[in-house]
Amino acid sequence: MSSEKPTGADDKRFETLSVTYGEEPDLASGVGDVTSPIHLASTYAVEGIDMDTALEDLEPDDGEFLYTRLSNPTRHAVEKRVAALEGGDHAMAFASGTSAIVATLMAAVEPGDHVVAFEDLYGGTNTMLKELFRDKLNVAVDFVDAADPEEVREATTDETAMLWMETPTNPLLRLCDIEEMAAIADDHDALLGVDNTFMGPYFQRPLELGADVVVHSTTKYINGHSDSLGGVTVLSDDDYAQEIGFLQQVGMGNVMAPFDAYMVLRGMKTLPLRMRQHEKNAAEVAAYLESHELVDAVHYPGLESHPQHDLADEQMDGHGGVLSFELAGGLEAVEHFVAALEEFTLAVSLGGVESLIEHPASMTHSPLPAEERAELGITDSLLRASVGVEHPKDLIADLERGFEAMRDATEGEVAEATSDDD
Numbered sequence: 001m002s003s004e005k006p007t008g009a010d011d012k013r014f015e016t017l018s019v020t021y022g023e024e025p026d027l028a029s030g031v032g033d034v035t036s037p038i039h040l041a042s043t044y045a046v047e048g049i050d051m052d053t054a055l056e057d058l059e060p061d062d063g064e065f066l067y068t069r070l071s072n073p074t075r076h077a078v079e080k081r082v083a084a085l086e087g088g089d090h091a092m093a094f095a096s097g098t099s100a101i102v103a104t105l106m107a108a109v110e111p112g113d114h115v116v117a118f119e120d121l122y123g124g125t126n127t128m129l130k131e132l133f134r135d136k137l138n139v140a141v142d143f144v145d146a147a148d149p150e151e152v153r154e155a156t157t158d159e160t161a162m163l164w165m166e167t168p169t170n171p172l173l174r175l176c177d178i179e180e181m182a183a184i185a186d187d188h189d190a191l192l193g194v195d196n197t198f199m200g201p202y203f204q205r206p207l208e209l210g211a212d213v214v215v216h217s218t219t220k221y222i223n224g225h226s227d228s229l230g231g232v233t234v235l236s237d238d239d240y241a242q243e244i245g246f247l248q249q250v251g252m253g254n255v256m257a258p259f260d261a262y263m264v265l266r267g268m269k270t271l272p273l274r275m276r277q278h279e280k281n282a283a284e285v286a287a288y289l290e291s292h293e294l295v296d297a298v299h300y301p302g303l304e305s306h307p308q309h310d311l312a313d314e315q316m317d318g319h320g321g322v323l324s325f326e327l328a329g330g331l332e333a334v335e336h337f338v339a340a341l342e343e344f345t346l347a348v349s350l351g352g353v354e355s356l357i358e359h360p361a362s363m364t365h366s367p368l369p370a371e372e373r374a375e376l377g378i379t380d381s382l383l384r385a386s387v388g389v390e391h392p393k394d395l396i397a398d399l400e401r402g403f404e405a406m407r408d409a410t411e412g413e414v415a416e417a418t419s420d421d422d
């Protein structure tokens, strides 16, 4: 299916761009590496004095490198490739997903502006919007349930500078309709930003659906091996790109390091292969969990029981590798379950080739007050899994170990209660 996805860049398909785009061998250098070298130099020799040297050119290309904070060839290769995969004209690579998000938002809003955000956002972005933008920068922020476009429409006014969305969200895998969000933003001359980390450009391309800007934590699927921290912003508007470039290079000096850029270039080569396997495994795990008596609910957009399954099929080319589920039992049952797992490692983060599991209430979403977690539906029995590319049968056998441990613990309690009665 997805192999026929055209992307526009050189009329090449996604798989081809993933492997080679942005890494043309440079025979003129006398070496011709087929992969981009890690350019560690902080500064570059220039030909001579040139009064036209354009320091304000925020996207210097080959031969125009001056200083690595401004532009670096390895980082530049990442930027070119991600722009091609997302279908945007410009990309900037940052030291983390968080720094991509803060620069993208800061370039779009001023004190006194208003932002409408999905209430079910990445925990760090939620805290950033409240404690940096609202409390320090005087930007009003409304959090709404964007799964219902009416709520977004009601919250958006002519003061609104930006709608900030994730779809699917973390950890409940709820969706918002990107085309609807773009229409609402347009009606108020606001921008629509989408954090596309969970699907990656292989499964979802928000710019094609009307978003103005897309960000990723490359730490997750784009790098894909849990061994590099990074972020990117992709967009097509020249002026907005110039503003973000200014913040990246001059306002904050926050750029992806050459070594990480090399890792991300390498990771991206297998992005389509990995995403296909993540999805296949996640679908099997989701179906297994959904039929299990010790599971109360499974949240995965690929399941027909997902309330927005049709929207998922409309706006995404697949359903991704992340799911969450609620165990039948309280915190103690959850503790027994995760302690018994061998393949799923108890850890935050997602998108790597290895399977991870985490407990949002005590880990990723612990900064949110308990009442807020309850309102969002993040219960103490909820677990989020990032399903890796191992054999799905081994993953299911691992989850079965967890359920066994839950059963043993309950039986132990029953036995104890009975013996107490004696």
Ligand SMILES: *Cc1c(COP(=O)(O)O)cnc(C)c1O
Binding pocket: 096, 097, 098, 099, 122, 124, 125, 166, 170, 195, 197, 198, 217, 218, 219, 220, 229, 230, 231
């Ligand atoms: C991880 C993540 C981020 C933050 O990225 P870092 O690289 O950790 O700074 C932002 N958004 C989403 C959806 C994420 O999963």
